[in-house]
Amino acid sequence: xxxxxxxxxxxxxxxxxxxxxxxxxxxxxxxxxxxxxxxxxxxxxxxxxxxxxxxxxxxxxxxxxxxxxxxxxxxxxxxxxxxxxxxxxxxxxxxxxxxxxxxxxxxxxxxxxxxxxxxxxxxxxxxxxxxxxxxxxxxxxxxxxxxxxxxxxxxxxxxxxxxxxxxxxxxxxxxxxxxxxxxxxxxxxxxxxxxxxxxxxxxxxxxxxxxxxxxxxxxxxxxxxxxxxxxxxxxxxxxxxxxxxxxxxxxxxxxxxxxxxxxxxxxxxxxxxxxxxxxxxxxxxxxxxxxxxxxxxxxxxxxxxxxxxxxxxxxxxxxxxxxxxxxxxx
Amino acid sequence: xxxxxxxxxxxxxxxxxxxxxxxxxxxxxxxxxxxxxxxxxxxxxxxxxxxxxxxxxxxxxxxxxxxxxxxxxxxxxxxxxxxxxxxxxxxxxxxxxxxxxxxxxxxxxxxxxxxxxxxxxxxxxxxxxxxxxxxxxxxxxxxxxxxxxxxxxxxxxxxxxxxxxxxxxxxxxxxxxxxxxxxxxxxxxxxxxxxxxxxxxxxxxxxxxxxxxxxxxxxxxxxxxxxxxxxxxxxxxxxxxxxxxxxxxxxxxxxxxxxxxxxxxxxxxxxxxxxxxxxxxxxxxxxxxxxxxxxxxxxxxxxxxxxxxxxxxxxxxxxxxxxxxxxxxxxx
Numbered sequence: 237x238x239x240x241x242x243x244x245x246x247x248x249x250x251x252x253x254x255x256x257x258x259x260x261x262x263x264x265x266x267x268x269x270x271x272x273x274x275x276x277x278x279x280x281x282x283x284x285x286x287x288x289x290x291x292x293x294x295x296x297x298x299x300x301x302x303x304x305x306x307x308x309x310x311x312x313x314x315x316x317x318x319x320x321x322x323x324x325x326x327x328x329x330x331x332x333x334x335x336x337x338x339x340x341x342x343x344x345x346x347x348x349x350x351x352x353x354x355x356x357x358x359x360x361x362x363x364x365x366x367x368x369x370x371x372x373x374x375x376x377x378x379x380x381x382x383x384x385x386x387x388x389x390x391x392x393x394x395x396x397x398x399x400x401x402x403x404x405x406x407x408x409x410x411x412x413x414x415x416x417x418x419x420x421x422x423x424x425x426x427x428x429x430x431x432x433x434x435x436x437x438x439x440x441x442x443x444x445x446x447x448x449x450x451x452x453x454x455x456x457x458x459x460x461x462x463x464x465x466x467x468x469x470x471x472x473x474x475x476x477x478x479x480x481x482x483x484x485x486x487x488x489x490x491x492x493x494x495x496x497x498x499x500x501x502x503x504x505x506x507x508x509x510x511x512x513x514x515x516x517x518x519x520x521x522x523x524x525x526x527x528x529x530x531x532x533x534x535x536x537x538x539x540x541x542x543x544x545x546x547x548x549x550x551x552x553x554x555x556x557x558x559x560x561x562x563x564x565x566x
Numbered sequence: 567x568x569x570x571x572x573x574x575x576x577x578x579x580x581x582x583x584x585x586x587x588x589x590x591x592x593x594x595x596x597x598x599x600x601x602x603x604x605x606x607x608x609x610x611x612x613x614x615x616x617x618x619x620x621x622x623x624x625x626x627x628x629x630x631x632x633x634x635x636x637x638x639x640x641x642x643x644x645x646x647x648x649x650x651x652x653x654x655x656x657x658x659x660x661x662x663x664x665x666x667x668x669x670x671x672x673x674x675x676x677x678x679x680x681x682x683x684x685x686x687x688x689x690x691x692x693x694x695x696x697x698x699x700x701x702x703x704x705x706x707x708x709x710x711x712x713x714x715x716x717x718x719x720x721x722x723x724x725x726x727x728x729x730x731x732x733x734x735x736x737x738x739x740x741x742x743x744x745x746x747x748x749x750x751x752x753x754x755x756x757x758x759x760x761x762x763x764x765x766x767x768x769x770x771x772x773x774x775x776x777x778x779x780x781x782x783x784x785x786x787x788x789x790x791x792x793x794x795x796x797x798x799x800x801x802x803x804x805x806x807x808x809x810x811x812x813x814x815x816x817x818x819x820x821x822x823x824x825x826x827x828x829x830x831x832x833x834x835x836x837x838x839x840x841x842x843x844x845x846x847x848x849x850x851x852x853x854x855x856x857x858x859x860x861x862x863x864x865x866x867x868x869x870x871x872x873x874x875x876x877x878x879x880x881x882x883x884x885x886x887x888x889x890x891x892x893x894x895x896x897x898x
Contacts, residue, residue, distance in 0.1 A: 391837065437720060474836065
């Protein structure tokens, strides 16, 4: 399966193709590197749906979990939910939530873990620890952002949405980095020319609304070649971005209107509500990772099903395999 | 007929349409005045609403244009009452006068900018001004949600400040009460369910939620900050261990900005198959508006919602006391 064999655009229809992509990355990696699983540290690990998702990923064969947290409670959950654990699972006792995350970061720095996943901890505490100058993982030059990939019933392709979970109120520079990160992820999974829509409430540019002005600047920046191998337009309302009929009715032309692969939102409030409307009432399945760092960080939202956690883990493991093969866009 | 606001709560677009018809049967068909009616989409929607017995249209606008448009959409112009006012601002003013005189229960936007219409309605001259801020509420019938879901404000107020948020809430409450929801459950959206200074929006939500708890905002249950999934999904609310009656059972969600409200509503319409009935509240009469992209059902239910609100508000006390200092000063 190659989603890009015709025109470089998005031909993914569902998330199982992401699993297949991950599988291919592991095969490619195995040609040059020792064949092993991706070691993902889950911190803090005492969370039932997350552990179930990790068990699914372990069964699928691409993941070796490292569970960091309250050991007694982890075992309780494993027993109660009847989660099948493999002999290669590691469990590390670290009862304090923030310390558990710091421990995961240390494992990554020492090369004992390849990626990490948010467990039972508030997102902002999780990232506070990861962004800590000594205990954390972030390099000052790096810009981290959350990217979600959604499979929506009756919608013909996967949709990539950013940033729904990390950057609260990005300024213009940060938005450029958010777009770059999302486009990089699209390139990684084989969408060589993603179509990026900058979302707003309307498509007209009213100078009194800063969002519209900023998005117009970004669209112009893109027309002058600001983003490599991506087509970008904005501001666009949601229906104009994704519905060819709506785009036609409103006589909206351009490469992006009606055909967007990537939706960039203006702030976290917009992104989070959009993402959650899709996974709750829209019955979408989702994979969610934070990119921009040395390692992909898995960031499932706490209401997600084990199946969604599995999708996120597959995506992160695939990114790890690709990166360690020395291939891919970076 | 019992007061409209005391009737059982409405749960879907279909029920909104049925109630509008019932009101028509009991009190005589309700009239909706259309400002600058020279718009084929609007004419068609009004024509359909008339056929269904939902409302009767009073068309204010360019008579010649209206007649020629009626020909193109194959509607008999004689089925409408038309007042010839070609200028769009004058048409807005004339519509306001008709509504203020009690000859129409709702105003519908035709072929003129929303801002022109709102400027007339908010001007003290025509007697329709109610509060300082008008706001849009998208009332959605979402498959998979057990009641109607209001989303506000995705259409008018760009970045509501504190006072504007209170006004947006009171406007939404007026619509809920017209729909028979006695004690509306309102969720203030802010991405996460706890107060964190990293997410500034949560602070304001918590303040407003506390005000409601204290009784400063009466006739309403408010919870905030909440994320969208805890607001509409009881399972998530239970996982998180929240005991609030609003969570998982919200009647209205209040967005932090026009982008959030707009994109959220469009997400549910495009991806979750929601039917949309839109209305602007805050003036003494409701303002219906339909957009070109709306389906026939969306348009019909929007007009019906206008009729339900308009007829209910005629029977209700519209003053909605919020006890902040400024409001108190105004009240005294």
